[in-house]
Amino acid sequence: MEQLTPSGTAGVAVVRVPPAQRRAALAALQTRDGAPFASAGVAPRAILHLRGMAIDDVLVVDRGAAGLELHLHGSPAVLAAVQREFGLAPAAPRTPAELLLREALSDAQLDLALEQREFDFAAEVQALASHGPAPCARLRSSALVRSRTAMAMVQPQRVVFIGCQNAGKSTLFNRLLARERALTGPLPGLTRDPVHEVTTLSGYPYELVDTAGEGATPAAVDAAAVEAGRGLRSQALVVLVVAAHRQPTAIDAALRDGSDVLVASQADLGRAEWPSPWRPDVVVSALTEPQSSLRHAIGELLRQHRCLPLAGPVGGFAALDRTQLELLLGTG
Ligand SMILES: Nc1nc2c(ncn2[C@@H]2O[C@H](COP(=O)(O)OP(=O)(O)O)[C@@H](O)[C@H]2O)c(=O)[nH]1
Ligand SMILES: [Mg+2]
Known part of the structure; x- marks a missing residue:
């Protein structure tokens, strides 16, 4: 049998019974009245008996040609008994597309996962080599363009907010x-340790990082917090936030150099006349504007800054992780 759920502590464990073990598995199941279990289609609940003992109250799902599934309780004692009787292997490793299918946070990621699941990536890469050198190079370069988008839809890009x-x-x-x-609040120094969270914006995943604000650091821990925030900026997209109703300060000017985009915030409190080189990429009122418009504004800003197309299926096979990308780069 094959354990489909990840190993570890959980309330439920799903086990796949291959066709060869179907008969033995059914023979170990009884109805709650002690009668032989006939078919999953009628009443999917059964009691699993092993070596004369009732082991678990299970659900039986018939997946046709793919075999039976037993939805067991996740106790190690139950799984150990099943392992002893039938053998239990961990589920076969999943492809990057299957992993994405399980973990998709947005419709765009889900659509990409469904599209990519249709391809046998290794076979597609191998097929490239069967073309002549020129068509192979052309097809490979299109696959690399698709892969850049696809990987951006899988790997969260870190975005650090500074200001x-x-x-x-x-x-x-x-x-x-x-x-x-x-x-949040008017007291300076409320944010200390950088806070990381993953979300999707315009269909692309991001690891957003809120950092301690730059400014007076009354205590050593505040200085350490600012330093920790600075350390996160390499490899990240850096978003400088400046309150629209105030003038940019000397600190903002120093931060501007190392930042990628400039957000003018708190616009509901008014807009100060900023000196000419200070042109915000987007103006927001985070506290008051509808959340969907805020998420859309920042998502589109980041997407366009990264020169990425609208998120979704990419129109052909594509690498979803580094291993696949290296396989593709190794061709031709
Ligand atoms: N009116 C208004 N107030 C805001 C807005 N954004 C933040 N604030 C207020 O400004 C203060 C500082 O905000 P906070 O997010 O903690 O700033 P940080 O130090 O940069 O993290 C808080 O009192 C917020 O409620 C906004 O868009 N509009
Ligand atoms: Mg803060």
Whole structure:
């Protein structure tokens, strides 16, 4: 038998019974009245008896040609008894597309997973080599373009929010996540350790990081918090948040150099005339504007900054992880 659920502590364990073990598995099942269990279609509940003992109250799901599934309780004692009787192997490793299918956070990721599940990636890559050198190079380069998009839809891109204290970073961060994850408020220094959360914006996954604001650091821990935030900026998209109703400060000017996009926040409180080189990429009122419009505005800003197409299926086989990408790069 094959354990489909991950090993570990859980309330339920799903086990696949291959056709060869179907008869033996059915023979170990009884109805609650002690009669032989006939068919999963009629009443899917059964009692599993092994070596003369009632082991578990299970659900039986008939997957046709794929075999039977037993939905057991997840206790190690139950699984050990099944293992002893029938043997129990961990589920076969999943492809990146199957993993994405299980973990998709957005419709776009789900659609991509369903599209990519249709392809046998290794076979597709091998088939490239059967073309002449020129068509092979052309097909490979299209696959690489698709792969860049597909991988951006799988691997969360880190986005670090930086700016002065009270710029509105934590408020923006929370509203993008739709929950109060970081403390917000007028007191400076409310955010200390960087806070990380994953969400999708415009269909692409992001690891958002809220950091301690730059400014006066009254205690050593505040300075350490600012330093920790700075350390996260390499390899990340850096979003500088400046309150629209105030003038950018010297600190903002210093942060501007290392940032990728500029967000003018708190626009509901008014807009100060900013000096000419200061042109925000987007103007938001994180506290007051509808969450969907805020998420859309920031999602589109990031997507366009990264030169990515609209998220969704990519129109052909594509690499979803580094291993697949290396396989593709190794061709031709
Ligand atoms: N009116 C208004 N107030 C905001 C907005 N964003 C943040 N604030 C307020 O500004 C203060 C500082 O916000 P916070 O997100 O903690 O700033 P941070 O220090 O940059 O993380 C808080 O009192 C927020 O409620 C906004 O869009 N509009
Ligand atoms: Mg904060």
